[in-house]
Amino acid sequence: MTEPTEREAHPEGLGVRLNWLRAAVLGANDGIVSTAGLVVGVAGATGERSALLTAGLAGLLAGSMSMAVGEYVSVSTQRDSEKAALAVEWRELREQPEAELDELTELLAERGLSRDVAREAAEQLTERDALRAHARVELGIDPDDLTNPWHAAGASFLAFTVGALLPLLAIVCPPASARLWVTVLSVLAALTLTGWWSARLGSAPARPAVLRVVGGGALAMAVTYGAGSLLGAAGV
DSSP: HHHHHHHHHHHHHHHHHHHHHHHHHHHHHHHHHHHHHHHHHHHHHHOOOOHHHHHHHHHHHHHHHHHHHHHHHHHHHHHHHHHHHHHHHHHHHHHHHHHHHHHHHHHHTTOOOOOHHHHHHHHHHHHHHHHHIIIIIIIIOOOSSOHHHHHHHHHHHHHHHHHEEEHHHHSSOOTTTTTTHHHHHHHHHHHHHHHHHHHHHHOOOHHHHHHHHHHHHHHHHHHHHHHHHHHHHTOO
């Protein structure tokens, strides 16, 4: 009898891990595209390795910090909202326990339980831990596992940095005559991989996802290289 219970608990944890993994893939994709566009644009204006390295490092640090700060602010707001919702629920449980018991019964009945079974389940859940029961059934929140802004910020920073390192190394390591093509080809190959992986994680068709990601990255590099070439030709 324990085997089905373990199987039921598995998808929920798997879904959380897949969401984190999908966010990491998308963060890496952002790092690849934004940094590639930056260094290719600079390469259109100048071939000096020091200028390319400076621009690439600046883009990497600015982008990773921006991603980390943005994620921290966003997840902090979500966490504050979760705490506020739990506080309201706790107050309602103290002030009107019978009404909250009726509400939990209705929510369980809406999930397919008969009225009698829903009432019995609501009473048992309330007796065991009323706040946790209402948090999970009514609010969809696990009080023991609230979102962590520091974890989210660190994951975004790391994912963007890993993605940004590819175009940065590709533009500064090869000889001057091969820098541009090495960067473009390596970036397109990496975007193909991230596009395929993100589609796989979302159980979506891979071909459209890959074409969108690769097409967007190629367009970004073409636009920035064109702008850099024009500025370089103008002597700016």
